[in-house]
Amino acid sequence: MALLAVDNLGVRYGNLTALDGVSLSVAPDEIVTVVGANGAGKSTLMRAVLGLVQINSGTISFDGQDITRLPTFKIARKGIALVPEGRGPLRQLSVRENLVLGAFSRAWDAATKADFEAVLDRFPALRPRLAQTAGTLSGGEQQMLVIGRALMSRPKLMLLDEPSLGLAPLIVAQVFATIEAVRGMGVAVVVVEQNAHAALKLADRAYVIENGRIVLEGSNLLGDKRVQEAYLGGSVA
Amino acid sequence: MVLLQQIINGVMLGSTYALVAIGYSLIFGVLRLLHFAHGEVFMVGAFIALCSVWFLNAGPVLAVVCAAVGCAVLGVVIEFVAFRPVRRRSGGMLAPIVSSLGVGLLLQEVATNIFGADQTRFPPQFEATVYHFGSLFVTSTQLFILATSFGLMLLVHLFISKTKYGLAMRAVAENVDVAGLLGINSNAVVVLTFAVASALGGIAGVLVGFAFSAISPFMGISMTIKGLVVMLIGGLGNVYGAMIGGLVLGIAEVLTVGYLASSYRDAFSFALLILVLLVRPQGLFAGGLRAGH
Amino acid sequence: MRNVLVGLSMLAGLASQSLMSLALISLALISLALISPALADVQIGILMPKTGFGAGFGAEEQGSIDLFMSKYADLGPAGKLKLTIYDTRGEPAQAISLTRKLIDTDNVLAILGPYFSGESEAAFPVANRAATPIVTPSSAKPGIAAANRPWTFRNASTTDKTDAALVVHWLKRQSSPVRKVVIFYDGKDAVSSSDGKAVMPAVLKANNIEVLDSISFQTGDVDFSAQVTRAKALGADGIVMTALFTEAGHLTRELRRQGMQQPILAGVELSLDHKFIETAGDAAAEGVLTGADFNRDSPRPSVVAFIKEYQERVGQLPGNSSALMYDALFLMRHCIMTTGVAGSSAADKAKIRDCWAGLKDVDAPIAGPSSIDENGDARHAPNFLIVKSGKFVVDR
Incomplete structure (x- = not known):
């Protein structure tokens, strides 16, 4: 059974149709990527799953439960963590406070403390900066912090919206390695990326979204001619 | 010595401004909305304390506790009646301003009808003992006010910097969406914010009632304005700014009255505000519910 | 006989007519009576x-x-x-x-x-x-x-008529002479302000009293600590206040609290309100002299x-x-x-x-x-x- 099942989802912003009949599913332990051009509806899809935009039609279920119109905090508490695009960390809070808030819906017990240490072990750059406000971190460190914060909630599913945006290539590689590692912890992952090549390489399965519609779905889209032409500059690098 | 006594006078006045302004700042910090009935919550706090003294024979501490609890409840009611409905309809800045002004007027009218328009006061057993040190003097009431207000400021600091719900409050203040993603129920946090802010406002009302033995349905009007001035001086939505700003305003007012004339008092406060905004448009402390790093 | 009958009936008719008109007239009168007081x-x-x-x-x-x-x-x-x-x-x-x-x-x-x-x-x-x-x-x-x-x-x-007599009376009744006073006045209240700034100073001057300082406050003030601290340093031997009863009460309370025990004269703005005493407290208000139109003990x-x-x-x-x-x-x-x-x-x-x-x-x-x-x-x-x-x- 799918962990996340999006069925025939429609989202409109006023007259503008952002998502139109989008269906998507994610199995446990799976890495799924959604590729598409800027404005194709990728971020809207992520935000819709978390209840951050108003859904006009269709259903979303998670772990067998309907979550279509639940408030964001309830969806999050069911075990979905979103690493949002851009302003992810709470910039005015310290690094430590961001991580502590990641575990907001858990008790601060031995297991949580162990997770806290594990996050710092995974992202050693954060440890000396625990008392700094998150806004003073570099872009890469902020991305690490937000992923770490997402892990603090022990999610079943992690959604990452453009995790490589604006990051140096070396850092991007690190981010993708982290995504692999996250899946290794038993967490299903959905990655939305303009950096289609890296994302497709990483993913078990992929969806291509155009103008708010899913136009392609498959497990080996890296080799797909249409994808190569539209998103990978016409040839495989 | 006169100057020192005047500064003591100013700190007394300023510490009550600070408590009101902290509440203002919490609410502005979390909601980005001005709560124009906050001065009236302050007024209601004084009356609740007065009733607890009348009917429960309460001492100062119990009176403060009664006011804090009563005003916390009142604050939550105001959130549900005056803010949440217009926030849901996303009425912009104007709708909450108007609805909170309305609640303020309502509270004033109700208080006038119950307690009358005249000033009233705590009974004589709350009369302060005066301690003279040379030409300086300080009263037991003043010591109680100082202890209570600075104690509360410390508690507020610990709450927003060390507790889970304090962190959640700051998270909602900074970014409601991100707070939701972390599993924080922002509506619950807003309710909590109103409760905490209103409790502080109510306690400030009791302290002012103790200090100046004057409780009236109109005592909140100037507090609403002063709280706003303090918040702007201290930095919008910054709790520490509100603390410092309150003391600065209190001392400035007392020195203006003591060395210039009472008619300049409000003018001087606003001059101070304009000066601060010219030099540091963000206020003495930058905005946001910071934990003071 | 017939004539008599006709005559009787005519009389009756006349009578009923006059009764009718009487009724009409009285009706009109009644309604006039009802309306006229309103007019x-x-x-x-x-x-x-x-x-x-x-x-x-x-x-x-x-x-x-x-x-x-x-x-x-x-x-x-x-x-x-x-x-x-x-x-x-x-x-x-x-x-x-x-x-x-x-x-x-x-x-x-x-x-x-x-x-x-x-x-x-x-x-x-x-x-x-x-x-x-x-x-x-x-x-x-x-x-x-x-x-x-x-x-x-x-x-x-008006204050100019009452102040002269009031000040003379106040000075006369002091056991130790008052020579230097501080005036406190409400700068926002029209009568208190004119009394404290113009009328009282003129009357005091006429009585050879020095005014050391005129210190203002505003209607609605409850904190008088700054004003009193300022006055305390001046060494006055009398205090004159022109204030409404609430503010006068708070001021008196603060004067006594800060240890200023000088005799107090309060202008007629006090309006003889008992709430002055309630606000100041019995002990602080003791001995304050004022003037008023109304004498409740008359x-x-x-x-x-x-x-x-x-x-x-x-x-x-x-x-x-x-x-x-x-x-x-x-x-x-x-x-x-x-x-x-x-x-x-x-x-x-x-x-x-x-x-x-x-x-x-x-x-x-x-x-x-x-x-x-x-x-x-x-x-x-x-x-x-x-x-x-x-x-x-x-x-x-």
């Missing part, structure tokens, strides 16, 4: 602070209005006295627009009010231009009526009766404002009755104006013989009152 009712407008910071004064006035109307609403041939009461909130701007409304919309014969000197200063020119008599029962700042002749009057003594039978009836009706003791309003109503009714006005025509208004302008030794129930001088101001002998054990008592 003849005399409309008086009242301006007073029912809400806002002066609401306490308004309540005192209202008590007297209720009592007065229960006794004297009937004007005899002129019908009934009708009052239109508006709330000025103690604000001069409201006083102006409500004065206009009373004159233009409600078509009143005359106006009683407003309460505060600041309001009267604003409203008097309006009534004066509209040629409508206006009488404040309370405003005490000198010159307000004088500046708006001939339509404005007041039934209160043995005059009409005063005793007024206090008794007021207390029965309102459930509280009347204050200075109650007394002033009661007398003002009495004198207004006196003018209506003696001039025989029946409406609000220009001629009627002129009659009322002339009556007020010529008032001489009319026996008002509280103040006794009342007269109006060439400035439109009342002349009352001030009563000196001193606080003893939490009460105002006459000081002789």
